[in-house]
Amino acid sequence: MEEKVIIITGASSGIGAATAIYFSKLSAKLVLVARNPTNLRRIALYCEKSSGTAPLTLTADVTEELDNERIIRETVEHFGKLDVLINNAGVIGMGGIKTSTMETFDTVMSTNIRAVYHLTKLAVPHLITSKGCIVNISCIAGSKPNTSTLAYNISKAALDHFTKCVALELAPDGVRVNSINPGLVKTNLLKNIGLNEDQLEMFVKNVLGNTPLKKQVEGDEVAALIEFLASDKAKSITGTCYVIDGGSLLK
Numbered sequence: 001m002e003e004k005v006i007i008i009t010g011a012s013s014g015i016g017a018a019t020a021i022y023f024s025k026l027s028a029k030l031v032l033v034a035r036n037p038t039n040l041r042r043i044a045l046y047c048e049k050s051s052g053t054a055p056l057t058l059t060a061d062v063t064e065e066l067d068n069e070r071i072i073r074e075t076v077e078h079f080g081k082l083d084v085l086i087n088n089a090g091v092i093g094m095g096g097i098k099t100s101t102m103e104t105f106d107t108v109m110s111t112n113i114r115a116v117y118h119l120t121k122l123a124v125p126h127l128i129t130s131k132g133c134i135v136n137i138s139c140i141a142g143s144k145p146n147t148s149t150l151a152y153n154i155s156k157a158a159l160d161h162f163t164k165c166v167a168l169e170l171a172p173d174g175v176r177v178n179s180i181n182p183g184l185v186k187t188n189l190l191k192n193i194g195l196n197e198d199q200l201e202m203f204v205k206n207v208l209g210n211t212p213l214k215k216q217v218e219g220d221e222v223a224a225l226i227e228f229l230a231s232d233k234a235k236s237i238t239g240t241c242y243v244i245d246g247g248s249l250l251k
């Protein structure tokens with residue numbers, strides 16, 4: 001990974017932060033993107049300590065088109081190229097068709113699918129030049145219906161289909177596109193929508209009750225799968241949705 005220039009969106013927390021730290025240990029050239037500058041700086045410092053090289057940190061909101069233009073422009077100005085785009089930034093919103101609001105729908109869809117569509121569109125010319133690849137962080141919620149996070153589930157179903165369509169379109173250009181679909185990972189995703197400790201504990205207990213391996217996925221397990229998909233070991237793999245869920249989808 002040493003010579004690879006890698007953009008990680010949502011690098012200030014959870015899976016994105018774990019991935020940044022994981023790839024910094026492989027001496028990749030990192031571009032870390034998120035809205036919260038304090039958290040982003042904390043992760044960047046951690047990466048710099050482990051690799052000796054400072055990542056490029058960009059405080060940006062991926063739902064803003066101008067921010068996405070800046071992400072790609074500054075990446076290419078700083079590193080001269082782009083090899084891997086990791087579309088990881090995402091949000092969850094609670095509620096089914098009876099209880100959710102249109103505001104939740106708009107926030108979730110604009111972050112989890114519209115932003116991915118736009119940032120990918122801007123990245124593609126550079127990825128074609130580098131024969132690079134894209135890894136989208138989706139979720140098993142995209143294929144497993146539930147009653148409590150409708151907007152989130154359909155955003156991830158859309159992301160999975162986006163992965164497959166774009167993989168088909170970019171295959172002749174030598175650009176591979178895959179997604180990773182985790183089950184429950186211990187991050188701030190659920191805390192950020194206001195679940196308190198008791199509600200979180202209850203949620204985790206319910207999910208683990210339906211998880212054959214009885215464990216949550218770790219962020220660096222997701223990072224290791226990203227490394228595989230971004231490497232030449234996966235040179236024949238495109239358009240797939242890799243499940244990492246402790247067996248949840250079996251039930």
Ligand SMILES: NC(=O)c1ccc[n+]([C@@H]2O[C@H](COP(=O)([O-])OP(=O)(O)OC[C@H]3O[C@@H](n4cnc5c(N)ncnc54)[C@H](OP(=O)(O)O)[C@@H]3O)[C@@H](O)[C@H]2O)c1
Pocket residue numbers: 009010011012013014015016033034035036037039060061062063088089090091111137138139140181182183184185186187188189190192
């Ligand atoms: N945790 C799970 O159980 C789980 C399971 C399956 C899939 N996933 C997926 O994994 C991805 C990462 O989530 P996580 O669990 O690591 O949650 P997290 O800890 O809440 O991290 C989400 C990241 O996305 C960033 N972000 C959110 N909205 C953004 C925006 N508009 N612009 C730029 N950055 C934005 C956040 O940073 P700022 O707030 O600083 O912007 C943060 O760095 C998501 O796509 C999620 O759907 C999570």
